[in-house]
Amino acid sequence: MQNLLDAFRFVPLTNDLLNTYQDFDCGHVDLNDFFKTNSSAFSKQLLGKTYCFTSEESPPQIVCAFTISNDSIKVSELPNSRKKILNRHIPHLKHMRNYPAVLIGRLGVHKHFQGQNIGGQLLDFIKAWFIDDNNKTGCRFIIVDAYNENAVLSYYLKNQFQFLFSTADQEKSFFDMNLDKALTTRLMFFDLLVLTKSSFEVG
Amino acid sequence: MAIPIKVVPVLKGKAARDFILKADAALSKKGTIDFSKQVSIANKILEKAKMK
Numbered sequence: 001m002q003n004l005l006d007a008f009r010f011v012p013l014t015n016d017l018l019n020t021y022q023d024f025d026c027g028h029v030d031l032n033d034f035f036k037t038n039s040s041a042f043s044k045q046l047l048g049k050t051y052c053f054t055s056e057e058s059p060p061q062i063v064c065a066f067t068i069s070n071d072s073i074k075v076s077e078l079p080n081s082r083k084k085i086l087n088r089h090i091p092h093l094k095h096m097r098n099y100p101a102v103l104i105g106r107l108g109v110h111k112h113f114q115g116q117n118i119g120g121q122l123l124d125f126i127k128a129w130f131i132d133d134n135n136k137t138g139c140r141f142i143i144v145d146a147y148n149e150n151a152v153l154s155y156y157l158k159n160q161f162q163f164l165f166s167t168a169d170q171e172k173s174f175f176d177m178n179l180d181k182a183l184t185t186r187l188m189f190f191d192l193l194v195l196t197k198s199s200f201e202v203g
Numbered sequence: 204m205a206i207p208i209k210v211v212p213v214l215k216g217k218a219a220r221d222f223i224l225k226a227d228a229a230l231s232k233k234g235t236i237d238f239s240k241q242v243s244i245a246n247k248i249l250e251k252a253k254m255k
């Protein structure tokens with residue numbers, strides 16, 4: 001099994017790279033199109049940064065890519081009993097109502113590299129990156145807007161992500177969607193607080 | 204045209220309560236998953252990329 005550290009190179013995804021390397025194909029037209037035509041504009045507008053791992057073996061290829069942005073999970077209408085408990089843990093209630101997060105807006109693995117746990121390694125890398133001491137801002141959660149497809153949802157669940165909404169109908173109601181209409185994506189999250197490393201103190 | 208990235212809505216009602224319960228449950232489990240190996244690998248990847 002190839003691993004991200006030894007086999008590949010980690011770089012920001014640029015237009016030069018897209019023009020030089022073989023076309024990225026993760027099997028999703030939407031994702032392919034985003035990385036090829038929108039990711040650069042996203043980056044220039046400071047809406048999201050796209051990174052990738054590349055294989056330098058001939059022909060050079062983009063192995064996997066992902067786009068991340070700052071985001072948050074906002075919670076309102078906390079009952080009074082809840083506020084007291086929250087204040088015991090962290091004295092600034094405001095912080096508890098707006099949990100800082102990073103959003104994985106897009107993530108894809110090239111078809112040639114699927115089934116080799118590249119996606120699992122990639123999520124581990126992103127998780128580790130955001131509990132790093134060098135992080136300039138706090139980040140409690142990783143959010144992803146995952147395709148509502150069994151394989152994709154299973155991948156995130158296997159990597160300990162949870163659904164932000166307990167049911168698809170609940171999620172639809174938050175987006176004023178007709179309950180008969182299918183959800184294209186499901187919002188999921190991972191809580192970074194459960195992770196630890198030797199110099200990582202969360203208490 | 205790529206599917207737009209969903210905006211995370213403000214959680215209210217049951218969704219808010221369920222989320223708070225999960226977030227609180229994690230408070231009692233903080234730091235319980237040893238991620239030191241993955242962090243070490245990530246650091247090496249970033250060093251190799253000259254992004255560290």
